[in-house]
Amino acid sequence: MTIPATTAGTPARKSTxxxxxxxxxxxxxxxxxxxLTAVVIFAGGTLWxxxxxxxxxxxxxxxxxxxxxxxxxxxxxxxxxxxxxxxGIYGIFSLIFSLLIGFLLAALMDQKIRFENTFRTIFLYxxxxxxxxxxxxxxxxxxPEFGIQSVIRSLGWTSFRFDPLYNPDLVMYGILIAAxxxxxxxxxxxxxxxxxxxxxxxWKASRIDGIPAWKTYLFxxxxxxxxxxxxxxxIIASGIVKVYDLVVAQTSGGPGIASxxxxxxxxxxxxxxxxxxxxxxxxxxxxxxxxxxxxxWAYLEFGGRKRG
Amino acid sequence: MMTGFRAAILAAGVxxxxxxxxATDLEVTHWWTSGGEAAAVAELAKAFDATGxxxxxxxxxxxxxxxxxxxxxxxxxxxxxxxxxxxxxxQAEELVxxxxxxxxxxxxTAEKWKDVIRPASLLDACTxxxxxxxxxxxxxxxxxxxxxxxxxxxxxxxVPKNWxxxxxxxxxxxxxxxVPLALGGQAWQSSGLFDVLALSLGGKDFxxxxxxxxxxxxxxxPDMAKIFKAADDARRMAKGSNVQDWNQATNLVITGxxxxxxxxxxxxGEFQIANQKAGTDYSCLPGLGVxxxxxxxxxxxxxxxxxxEAKSEAQSVLAKTILDPATQVAFNLKKGxxxxxxxxxxxxxxxxxxxxxxxxxxxxxxxxxxxLLSADxxxxxxxxxxxxxxxxxxxxxDAQKRLxxxxxxxx
Numbered sequence: 001m002t003i004p005a006t007t008a009g010t011p012a013r014k015s016t017x018x019x020x021x022x023x024x025x026x027x028x029x030x031x032x033x034x035x036l037t038a039v040v041i042f043a044g045g046t047l048w049x050x051x052x053x054x055x056x057x058x059x060x061x062x063x064x065x066x067x068x069x070x071x072x073x074x075x076x077x078x079x080x081x082x083x084x085x086x087x088g089i090y091g092i093f094s095l096i097f098s099l100l101i102g103f104l105l106a107a108l109m110d111q112k113i114r115f116e117n118t119f120r121t122i123f124l125y126x127x128x129x130x131x132x133x134x135x136x137x138x139x140x141x142x143x144p145e146f147g148i149q150s151v152i153r154s155l156g157w158t159s160f161r162f163d164p165l166y167n168p169d170l171v172m173y174g175i176l177i178a179a180x181x182x183x184x185x186x187x188x189x190x191x192x193x194x195x196x197x198x199x200x201x202x203w204k205a206s207r208i209d210g211i212p213a214w215k216t217y218l219f220x221x222x223x224x225x226x227x228x229x230x231x232x233x234x235i236i237a238s239g240i241v242k243v244y245d246l247v248v249a250q251t252s253g254g255p256g257i258a259s260x261x262x263x264x265x266x267x268x269x270x271x272x273x274x275x276x277x278x279x280x281x282x283x284x285x286x287x288x289x290x291x292x293x294x295x296x297w298a299y300l301e302f303g304g305r306k307r308g
Numbered sequence: 309m310m311t312g313f314r315a316a317i318l319a320a321g322v323x324x325x326x327x328x329x330x331a332t333d334l335e336v337t338h339w340w341t342s343g344g345e346a347a348a349v350a351e352l353a354k355a356f357d358a359t360g361x362x363x364x365x366x367x368x369x370x371x372x373x374x375x376x377x378x379x380x381x382x383x384x385x386x387x388x389x390x391x392x393x394x395x396x397x398x399q400a401e402e403l404v405x406x407x408x409x410x411x412x413x414x415x416x417t418a419e420k421w422k423d424v425i426r427p428a429s430l431l432d433a434c435t436x437x438x439x440x441x442x443x444x445x446x447x448x449x450x451x452x453x454x455x456x457x458x459x460x461x462x463x464x465x466x467v468p469k470n471w472x473x474x475x476x477x478x479x480x481x482x483x484x485x486x487v488p489l490a491l492g493g494q495a496w497q498s499s500g501l502f503d504v505l506a507l508s509l510g511g512k513d514f515x516x517x518x519x520x521x522x523x524x525x526x527x528x529x530p531d532m533a534k535i536f537k538a539a540d541d542a543r544r545m546a547k548g549s550n551v552q553d554w555n556q557a558t559n560l561v562i563t564g565x566x567x568x569x570x571x572x573x574x575x576x577g578e579f580q581i582a583n584q585k586a587g588t589d590y591s592c593l594p595g596l597g598v599x600x601x602x603x604x605x606x607x608x609x610x611x612x613x614x615x616x617e618a619k620s621e622a623q624s625v626l627a628k629t630i631l632d633p634a635t636q637v638a639f640n641l642k643k644g645x646x647x648x649x650x651x652x653x654x655x656x657x658x659x660x661x662x663x664x665x666x667x668x669x670x671x672x673x674x675x676x677x678x679x680l681l682s683a684d685x686x687x688x689x690x691x692x693x694x695x696x697x698x699x700x701x702x703x704x705x706d707a708q709k710r711l712x713x714x715x716x717x718x719x
Contacts, residue, residue: 168698256696273687275687
């Protein structure tokens with residue numbers, strides 16, 4: 001209602017330039033709740049957390065500052081170091097493999113195959129399951145007593161060993177398998193949407209020039225799909241940093257501390273150890289890690305475009 | 309785990325229709341969800357419903373580590389339940405100090421808790437600045453070694469009488485394809501096992517010097533090194549028990565797939581549900597057969613401060629019911645724990661619990677680690693021991709150094 005009124009009113013006062021701040025008023029009013037949520041809850045909550053990470057709060061927050069003590073303890077804790085390493089392993093591999101597998105599946109799906117809908121549904125189906133369910137299912141599948149190992153042993157190969165969840169060196173890869181199974185379907189769908197967005201004329205042109213299909217994908221199609229890749233990257237990356245439920249359902253951090261992740265450290269210390277200060281310090285470190293990666297990237301990505 | 313959950317739902321289903329018309333509903337949260345535990349909760353609920361109120365069961369599956377954060381955030385978040393389970397000790401200390409919990413001193417004086425509760429340290433653990441804030445419900449001791457008689461028969465060795473014999477019998481068990489020591493993957497189990505070794509093999513004075521006085525010389529000394537040596541043995545014996553929950557580990561012992569398990573007396577409830585008989589099907593060694601000494605941890609009910617008067621009244625009734633002699637007997641027989649009152653008749657109990665009652669009567673009791681150490685220290689200890697017990701490379705010496713530095717950081 002307000003929009004026609006403003007546009008109608010504009011020509012009347014031609015001499016004064018309309019105030020920038022009052023343009024698109026209705027849109028701005030509509031976004032006030034979201035702005036407030038973002039400022040008060042996200043930014044406010046973040047600042048509050050960072051502030052209290054410098055206190056020795058136990059079960060309840062209290063204002064008695066101890067400087068960097070919580071951070072010193074955090075970085076001296078073997079469990080935290082282990083969590084960071086695990087997050088690194090999980091992050092790198094899940095990024096590479098979900099993009100790779102997702103793109104390959106999408107490219108195969110794009111070959112005008114029969115029953116595409118059926119295949120798409122099958123591949124996307126795991127994504128409909130929560131991480132908890134995924135974790136439990138894969139905990140059973142990978143359990144040596146009644147999972148893959150026992151099936152293969154019952155077929156006669158009795159020396160077969162496959163128990164990644166009970167091997168401290170392999171446990172993160174066991175978790176990775178479940179994460180990929182759950183997540184690649186979505187990546188595939190995003191990639192497929194990107195591939196469908198490529199104009200058919202480009203394919204025709206490259207075929208006329210005699211460029212092999214793989215080269216067309218690698219040097220023409222993928223660069224054109226840049227926005228899709230960036231969206232996918234953000235979705236995968238945010239999933240990596242907050243990984244928690246999958247680990248809890250599959251191994252609850254075990255064996256020992258071999259599959260601990262930072263988010264679990266935060267939760268355990270905030271609530272189980274009743275040490276808010278330590279939990280806040282850990283979550284501040286998580287925020288910092290994300291910021292170190294995101295800020296330069298966002299600057300290059302968005303700042304650069306504005307200038308150009 | 310699954311059967312426990314089902315039993316809890318069943319218990320809740322049985323309880324709900326019993327509510328009288330003018331009953332006050334009181335939600336009680338707890339983490340008693342294994343088979344034996346759920347059966348015991350049903351007894352409490354029955355007794356409370358008999359008073360004309362209604363027990364609304366708030367069972368949270370997945371042991372204390374999962375349940376406590378939910379309980380605490382409900383209390384601090386302004387959505388308190390009627391009553392909640394915690395362990396004796398320091399878990400609710402800060403909630404009380406923040407004024408979120410109800411003072412039960414009036415109920416306690418009227419019911420003469422001071423005279424009937426034994427050992428007195430249980431009520432001390434509930435007392436903060438002279439006021440009583442919780443109602444102890446049972447005594448649980450950690451210091452038990454449960455042994456499967458069938459497993460030792462299969463392996464062709466005598467059922468051990470103490471820890472050293474058990475360690476010596478391990479190779480024979482392994483040869484017969486039996487895991488000598490069942491140990492679940494949850495962190496608190498490894499840490500608890502170590503504390504049992506410390507008290508049972510190290511003795512009472514050593515235990516207090518290490519955990520009570522936090523004496524550095526003791527923590528870094530040769531006595532502690534001996535305990536870590538035993539933990540190293542335990543680590544080797546526990547290899548191959550690929551289970552998570554404690555009751556799954558107990559189940560390995562019940563079915564004879566494992567030789568033994570170091571676990572608190574709550575494991576007894578599982579043996580009972582499986583219709584096993586103490587002495588013939590399984591054996592128990594309090595204090596690992598070395599120092600028959602038990603720690604008096606256990607469960608207590610805390611009552612959040614509520615503004616609703618009818619509910620506060622129902623809280624008082626529940627507190628009274630919990631300590632009622634008849635409830636104490638019915639509950640503890642099912643749970644496999646010891647009653648907090650010295651004046652009740654537990655003659656219906658089995659051999660293992662009688663051993664526990666004897667030790668309690670003799671006064672060979674110590675404070676539990678939950679009472680001596682804060683939740684923060686306990687958690688760090690859990691991290692350390694779950695790492696130690698799953699690792700093949702961490703030496704006992706390194707672990708000892710790390711334990712000493714964790715305990716040194718205690719407030």
